[in-house]
Amino acid sequence: MDAPINHPLSDETIAEYWPDMDTPEGRVDIRRQFNALMEQVRLTATRGFPRWPEVMAPVVAEKARTLPDRLNGLKAALAGLPEHWRQWQWSADAKQSFGEKYVRVVGDSGYGMGRQYIAAIPAGPKTYFGTVAEYIAAANPDTITMLLSAYESLSSDAVRDVVAERRRQLDAEGMTAAHDDVEYSTGEMAQAASVYASYASSDGKLRAAQRFRDAGRAPATWPWAVSWWKPATARRMLVKAAALIIAEIERLDRKAAK
Known part of the structure; x- marks a missing residue:
């Protein structure tokens, strides 16, 4: 058995929080795990950005993609949409909610489901709301498909x-x-x-x-x-x-x- 780790975890604390580990061997294991955790915390506090490479890797990979690759990805996503979604009418409006104005994204399916709110975004300054609302209202699958077609034909x-x-x-x-x-x-x-x-x-x-x-x-x-x-x-x-x-x-x- 390894020598007990000299860490300020008392036997009483171990008995209270890990009663199933309250044996000589269990206390050694708990102290070892706790000590390893504290070491990771210490290293994380001093490690340079990014601290979590596995989290940042997709971001870095996305930034490295070429424009044609991004366009192909967008076209693939559009192709995977259910056909009836293309008939939805997308719009955005501003509503008061608990004293704050929100931009609410609305999709109307045309199948008797009525207006379905799919997102709510804080509106921010008055001028900012108009910009966001106009952008969202135009960002429907049919519009994006038309823009892609125009881009490819003129480019x-x-x-x-x-x-x-x-x-x-x-x-x-x-x-x-x-x-x-x-x-x-x-x-x-x-x-x-x-x-x-x-x-x-x-x-x-x-x-x-x-x-x-x-x-x-x-x-x-x-x-x-x-x-x-x-x-x-x-x-x-x-x-x-x-x-x-x-x-x-x-x-x-x-x-x-x-």
């Missing part, structure tokens, strides 16, 4: 890659709207896009772009630090340029709206 691999690159800039590099408005307020994103596009214009330019990279330098017209100069294939550089142009247009739109 191309090039457009999808540009959208995915813009999303990557937001998610992986933290180029949020607030960041762009403060840090890139004098046209730096448009300038960077023009440099990428220029060096993607010929094989000679591509070789020159790579020579800059190999030498730890960037073109004189590059607006940012050398570490952000990342030449690649001509197509990839044009995708980056297009995404940066979109970001600059969005910045100008936000500026005009103020």
